[in-house]
Amino acid sequence: MPGGTTPPRPVRLSVLDILGLGLVGIRTRKARTVLSALGISLGLATMIVVTAIPASSQRALLERLSALGTDMLRVQPQPGHDPPVALPAESLAMTGRIGPVTAVSAVANTHAEVHRSDRYDRADYTGLSVLAAKSDLLPLINGRVAAGRFLDRGSGDFPTAVLGSVAAARLGFPGIEPDAPAPQILIDHSWFTVVGVLERTPLSPDIDRSVLVGWNPARAELGFDGRPTVIYVKAEEEHIEAVSQVLPATVHPELPGMVTVSRPSDALTAKQQTRSTFSALFLGLALVALLVGGVGIANTMVISVIERRREIGLRRALGASRGQIRLQFLTESVVLSTLGGLAGTAFGVLAALAYAAFHQWPVVVPLPVLTAGLSATVLVGALAGVYPSVRASRLSPTEALGASA
Known part of the structure; x- marks a missing residue:
């Protein structure tokens, strides 16, 4: 390099720094955050309800059959x-x-x-x-x-x-x-x-x-x-x-x-199996709702990139790398979907508890469903944020600052 100078290297960001940048869009656009997370919440809550209620019903039936005599x-x-x-x-x-x-x-x-x-x-x-x-x-x-x-x-x-x-x-x-x-x-x-x-x-x-x-x-x-x-x-x-x-x-x-x-107990068992068939249908609908929620998050993130081009250009002009920009928006998408997943988990568990208590059933909330559901929301959020984060990283400082002027 002329004069023996080296180009400035981007500052390495810690995990807390990346998380803080990812929360900027969530804190500043609260109404949009709630509406975007709502789709994920409804999908996950539905998934928990349609698996927990049949599980509680099946446990109650098995206890009843054991008492009656299998x-x-x-x-x-x-x-x-x-x-x-x-x-x-x-x-x-x-x-x-x-x-x-x-x-x-x-x-x-x-x-x-x-x-x-x-x-x-x-x-x-x-x-x-x-x-x-x-x-x-x-x-x-x-x-x-x-x-x-x-x-x-x-x-x-x-x-x-x-x-x-x-x-x-x-x-x-x-x-x-x-x-x-x-x-x-x-x-x-x-x-x-x-x-x-x-x-x-x-x-x-x-x-x-x-x-x-x-x-x-x-x-x-x-x-x-x-x-x-x-x-x-x-x-x-x-x-x-x-x-x-x-x-x-x-x-x-x-x-x-x-x-x-x-x-005679087989008749009641067959009735429970029929009920499980309908549960599989509702579980499929819950997965569709989860996918629709992911599409909503992707749409929100794309709009967020368009609205924040000035911020992106300014950060790029101050030395932020493309990787840091990608990581910022990807983190925001994952955090958004995780918040929706946590809210959906809470709603789903409460609904399952209330339904089981109303019917006087033992409460059964399958732990694998909770784990798989939260993992699915994080994955959906990551996939939903890939395109917006890549698009944001490809904006050059002059293009982003010029478009927002």
Whole structure:
């Protein structure tokens, strides 16, 4: 160089200096900052909500299934056959001999009609089933008595009845008063005393619509032949699949193909899976919202470069390098998206907490979603700031100062 002088080198900026320069545009344009970050916030908040709510719902369902019993199987003949397939009377005892089976009970359809009193129209049919039930049925279906008591050995040989929740409402007996005379109902041509009302049984909705009578009174009063219609089986949970495979041949050795074995808890699980399908759709919409928020930030940064050309030219004239200019605007874009991401995380978590509390679910906010969401917002902010930062760095001092004059 002439005269032995060297060109001035740009001052190296520290991380705090770069962060301070990146915050200049955010501090001076607060309204635009809020609106730009809003798109990112809504996208991330939606992403958190549509993952946290199904997770909380699934946890609540799993807890509910565990309480109700995921170790229960339901065995019954295949419907639609004429004449109907009947299970052998000894099938209950044969089922109890399976090694991993811990408990077994049954109900049987007596095909009797039930009415509130003897003063009824012959055309008036309540649509309720009268089931003969074993006295040990209630623990197997995880049922609970809402009022009165269940069929027991003391009353099992007498004409007593227990009403399911729907049956009790239709017959007009919502409860049993302890000090009042026990109500009676007419089943076919015999009077039965109502001794209890059950709570709703989620895994056995047919019980809700039934009137349960003792096994022996059903034989004596209703002509019941002692052949079960539905057998409920509880087995060790780790062997539940193996038990389900041997049950048809055990219950009906002559016609095992005419016997179906189901796991009632699977219906609730399938319902949860359907709900998860819709959650995937909403998650896709959340990602689109996040992308739209990134486009909004890019637009804001481009406008910011145009409006701040004088500042860019002045900094370039004072010795700032192109790399420092790029870093300034890229930092501003990343900070803007990070602020939006933090706000969106807070909104999403609060919304998920409120929704779970309203439905009395356990609160589950997946940590990987929070981490991935915040990382995605930073990445979107970086990508959104690439073009504006490169454009700003390419402005020469004379061009930038001349355009703003």
